[in-house]
Amino acid sequence: MRAKITYLVTAAVLVFYFLLVGSRGVMLIQDARLLTVTFGVAVLILPVIGLWFLWKNTAFVRRANQLAAELEAEGGLPADELKRLPSGRIDRDSADEVFARRKAETEASPGDWRCWFRLAVAYHDARDTPRARKAMQRAIALHDGKPVRA
Numbered sequence: 001m002r003a004k005i006t007y008l009v010t011a012a013v014l015v016f017y018f019l020l021v022g023s024r025g026v027m028l029i030q031d032a033r034l035l036t037v038t039f040g041v042a043v044l045i046l047p048v049i050g051l052w053f054l055w056k057n058t059a060f061v062r063r064a065n066q067l068a069a070e071l072e073a074e075g076g077l078p079a080d081e082l083k084r085l086p087s088g089r090i091d092r093d094s095a096d097e098v099f100a101r102r103k104a105e106t107e108a109s110p111g112d113w114r115c116w117f118r119l120a121v122a123y124h125d126a127r128d129t130p131r132a133r134k135a136m137q138r139a140i141a142l143h144d145g146k147p148v149r150a
Contacts, residue, residue: 011058018046022043024043025041025043028040029041067117067140074114076118078118078121082095082098095122099119101122102119105118106118113138116142119139120132
């Protein structure tokens, strides 16, 4: 729940920032001089890119949460079997061990979105966020019946 609140607050701040920057871009364009119009258009591009990025990330998180809910309803969510350090952080060797099992499971059944979802969780636990995101994107694509690249 804490992560959701943090995400919503961050998204709201970003939208406010995009509106503020966008209004400055419009003010520059209204000045009607070549230089200010050029800067105004350039300034307006930034909020558009930012809003697109925010939208794509929000859609990704929503789809991943839907898959998690579906997997939980099936009883297929991975159990937390990771050892923790006294600080509460995940033990690296424990994460590597779970990751090896998840990777073997996924290699044995590469067309199953459930395996890719669990692999994404294992990547995340091993602190490999880029690969976790790619694995989750593949899980989403497989679940939706979309073609996936090899």
